[in-house]
Amino acid sequence: MQCLFYICPPAKKAIGGSEKGNNPSINQMGAKLSYVKGFPPWGWVLGTGFHVDDIQNEIELIVQNFLRMFAGIFVFITCLSIYITKRVLRTEYKTAQAEAAKELDELRLKKLLELSQMTQNSIHGLTEFALEEAIQLTGSEIGYLAFLNEDESQLTMHTWSRQTMKACEIEDKILIYNVEDTGLWAESARSKKTIVINDYQNFQSSRKMGFPQGHVDISRMINVPIFDGDMIVALAAVGNKKEAYNDSDVRQLRLMMDGMWKILQQKKTEDDLRRSEERIKESNADLRLAQQICGIGSWAFNAETGVRTWSDELFKIFERDPELGAFTLNDFKKIYVDKWWDRYYSGFQAAVKEGGAFY
Template identity: 35%
Template structure:
């Protein structure tokens, strides 16, 4: 433990000379600040206004002895470690002191240099142990918060955001907090809310809700710097400060954390006025909770899109039903009739047990929609190859493209433009064919087998005339038989208005989004139930692992317990554990299981951990899928048949201490709740790594 981490200790003794020499040794040789008092009565009075990291007390003192002082101290200040000085041959005092909560004892009368060295060591050990135990309790509470947050994910969004704000304050032991949404493209902060305490104390009239990021003071620095900013002494001069407005809450300490969605900052969370200094564990807690909140916010937005899509589907069905008779006979204009009911194959209930879209399901869905809407459809690969069979006749384009080079060129040009638009904007595109006058449309579709594709809708009439198709047939000098065949096909196409056609394209696009994410919707309640069921078991495992590590005297046991627990709670089947060597600035393998020695050797040579070191150093975990990896240096992963892995940093407030790596030969990803458990474990075992180092 570094010396500056000790704030101050209190030493009580009725011998002034011993007080003076002990203070001199501890402060000058061991860099431990010492406050001295001549009696327990003076010490207790001092403790009513001041805080200390540890108390040392002599045993034999007038009026009140060391044991009596110990009992009162533990009753009033149970979290302050206590060391008692005793004379030689006073074993009964030692036993009584330990039974009443003393952390250590020191026997007087030894050689001064070695005695002060022992005292310094026990002071640091006792304080570190206290901080480790407090951190274990705090991390368990934080883990409970994350699990509770997961269980609340179906609550209304406002109550969930309010809960996240208050838990940020509680879990960082702050008094005030806030969070805002960030619009980087507009350089704008939109404040969601300040905590209740902040609003109660604030005396500013007409509080603004929108702020220009370049004009904000120190609280906007995390966005400008794109990293969390800790300010543990707000009174110090800082170029980022622009002053607090009159009536603003007084700020002593501040922590601001930007929340990312990929490379984009989407939220800013802040807390203030923690009694002790903010550290990396506070950053990790806020980041975990707010990232979870952002994922839920995105999910709520997604569900709104689903509802919009359903409404548009109802509107289109209503429009179709009102425009066309619902029977099996042809209408007067010769167009085929269309059912007013969506076939069972395309209702969302029918997809409730589907894990994701694949080509077979896409073909079935495409055929059903094509039949209902009366238009030709096909799904193409990113380079334009058909992935599904064409639904309904596409023979106009096929006949023209086969017989006339000009028609094929026009069709190809439209397709290239559509592909470019989708690759660039990832949004639907509609166009009118220059050759036929028919409307076409395309939109992106996600397919696990091929990563991505393009759904095309072809040959939809938006007018009843033949002028454009006749003009094209004359321009290519089509023969009478071909012209008749194409006109027959043309007359058979469904007629929609241009706005109706665009609605159809948007509808099927939304429907594709809905179905491609149906796995998350289907499994959410099951996952929540499983999470609640396993919560107490997992929490117990984490606490048990943390306590075992703190009590262990064996380095090998510390590494073994950590790795076994990580694999157990994550559902993985193999892993490795690394410790950080500050001198060499490298991660070194300390323990592994479930993989071959050859694989470990190859991974060390390829520098897997060091490759991600900058990310790990920031406290960010890495989770990777290894499917179809063809990257250089990844051959060993393919040979070992690793499907997925995660790298979780072990971060202590004094810096990075190591990392946990878990992986699986069968699972293709690490579930979100398992990631939370792994990161909670990493936080809990950090004190054990300090002890080992």
């Protein structure tokens, strides 16, 4: 803005007003405001003025700067709001994921507890239950479970899910497969790694051999190896989830199948122990019958606890009440003459110390 100042001859009073004049800043005529006043002591008149266009330009410049500042603040607030919203949504998403994972973990542990309590079920009943629950945990539709032999060269199909059995139209199902000759579904046995395929139709692999006529269509699948130490003992697979499989699905399937295998091993151990106890009972019954027939008895001594046990026939031979228990060393000493007692006692001590036989 350009201000004007000038001196002119004396005037009796101050004069102010508007007029038109040339505005150098825009190089054209424009309105201007001016004011003059006399200064009698010196005989001077002082005057000043400014162009109206300059004031308007200043106002427009201030408005433009304000708008720029407002726009900058608005953009900043908008960006900050978007950032905060994304952070909140991401936090809520992670929280929802954590809650969903917690619910799945609780459900899996509940089902494993149910599985461990199914003591009267067969192995097939246990594996079928575990497979159906794994399908539910991963949101799948189909699944199978196969066991490997000791050298991991053959797969034996053990359990298909109920939906698989309904959808499969293959009449003569193969139960035993050579791992090296089997297609993509046995890749986990060869690589000893989990295989996740979310687009089976477009998945490229030299092991992809297609399906026989009547086989269930597969769109997605997870295949996990089940380990016992360093050895693969089984393969478990689920498939055809409506959404893509993720790490949570893999985790739930692996943990469910690992838990199932431990329960199967525990059941096998308990079954083996029960059969052993039954065989021992049968053997003891046969031994008692033989002793009764032959009129001979038997006894045992636990060197660590010092406990002696007698067979029923031995109590009869010595005409001793079973309630009194087996003879102690002092009891034996009373019925042996010195010569035989020395032989019996030395042989007994040698057997206890050295673990050899004595007679």
